[in-house]
Amino acid sequence: MPVTAPRVIFLGGLGRSGTTLLERLLGALPAVAPLGEVVHLWARGVLADEPCGCGEAFGGCPFWREVGERAFGGWPAPLARRMLGLRHRVDRTRRIPFVGHPSLEEYVAGYRRVYTAAAEIAGARVVVDSSKHASLAFCLLSGGVDVHVVHVVRDPRAVAHAWRKTVERPEDGRPMTRWGPLRTCLHWTAQNLALDAYTGPVTRVRYEDLLADPRATLSRLAASLGLEASLGFLSGSTAWLGPAHTVSGNRLRFAVGPVELSRDDAWHDALPRAQQTLVAGLTWPLMVRYGYRGAAA
Ligand SMILES: [Zn+2]
Numbered sequence: 001m002p003v004t005a006p007r008v009i010f011l012g013g014l015g016r017s018g019t020t021l022l023e024r025l026l027g028a029l030p031a032v033a034p035l036g037e038v039v040h041l042w043a044r045g046v047l048a049d050e051p052c053g054c055g056e057a058f059g060g061c062p063f064w065r066e067v068g069e070r071a072f073g074g075w076p077a078p079l080a081r082r083m084l085g086l087r088h089r090v091d092r093t094r095r096i097p098f099v100g101h102p103s104l105e106e107y108v109a110g111y112r113r114v115y116t117a118a119a120e121i122a123g124a125r126v127v128v129d130s131s132k133h134a135s136l137a138f139c140l141l142s143g144g145v146d147v148h149v150v151h152v153v154r155d156p157r158a159v160a161h162a163w164r165k166t167v168e169r170p171e172d173g174r175p176m177t178r179w180g181p182l183r184t185c186l187h188w189t190a191q192n193l194a195l196d197a198y199t200g201p202v203t204r205v206r207y208e209d210l211l212a213d214p215r216a217t218l219s220r221l222a223a224s225l226g227l228e229a230s231l232g233f234l235s236g237s238t239a240w241l242g243p244a245h246t247v248s249g250n251r252l253r254f255a256v257g258p259v260e261l262s263r264d265d266a267w268h269d270a271l272p273r274a275q276q277t278l279v280a281g282l283t284w285p286l287m288v289r290y291g292y293r294g295a296a297a
Contacts, residue, residue, distance in 0.1 A: 006119035010137045011130040013152035014191045016162035018207035020249040023130040028233040033124035036246025039131035045247040046080035050171040053246035053253040063245040070117035093135050108143025134194035141200045151195045153290045154207035156283040160184040161267035170251035181275045185282040211263035237261045
């Protein structure tokens with residue numbers, strides 16, 4: 001039986017571009033339920049029992065327990081393994097031009113059930129999925145989900161710096177994946193080109209604009225998404241955040257209370273000049289397209 005899915009706001013872009021921050025801010029708007037990176041729900045939530053954004057283990061979080069009950073009668077491990085197998089076959093960046101895979105319907109149905117149950121339990125009209133990967137957005141769109149992509153871009157030199165740094169996973173303290181600038185450029189270009197080719201509704205947001213004027217940027221974004229722009233949680237450059245039941249994402253997903261919204265421009269000094277030049281040289285057509293020019297961007 002097909003179920004009616006809520007509207008999905010899908011945050012797309014390369015990691016370390018500010019998607020977790022934007023999800024927390026959108027999640028503070030009325031009737032919006034932020035779910036985190038749902039693409040990682042199956043491995044990191046169901047199978048590894050990593051913490052929800054509320055601090056409870058996934059299996060101990062009342063919200064996700066109820067979502068699982070309503071969507072699937074629980075969270076059986078074989079379901080998670082099945083979804084991971086389907087993801088491997090269906091949901092790959094290189095498969096985007098061939099998204100009509102025979103297993104697409106089953107794969108998308110898993111997400112639709114999660115979104116629908118989560119919206120009902122949260123009392124929300126809209127859910128936010130910050131999975132980031134363009135390929136999942138294409139799968140959802142092709143599978144008939146009402147999905148509006150918010151394409152988050154950030155200066156590739158800042159992104160390259162962020163991927164060079166040693167960062168611990170908040171879930172288990174292990175170091176997160178690190179990439180050199182060349183690899184970051186390839187992924188930054190691939191994800192952004194794919195999101196530029198997205199054929200459903202899409203709104204682009206630059207990380208730098210969000211941090212320069214959170215109120216104006218969120219107002220504009222809310223208008224384009226058809227959301228009520230109640231921004232009482234913003235006071236100057238401070239956002240007051242409540243707990244959110246999000247699976248996966250950076251450590252900001254656990255933040256509760258006042259969060260300072262300040263733009264991280266450490267790359268100006270910390271990314272060696274030669275690497276800044278390399279990154280700008282490799283990504284300049286898209287940098288120009290997104291309005292990044294010169295070292296002061
Ligand atoms: Zn939770």
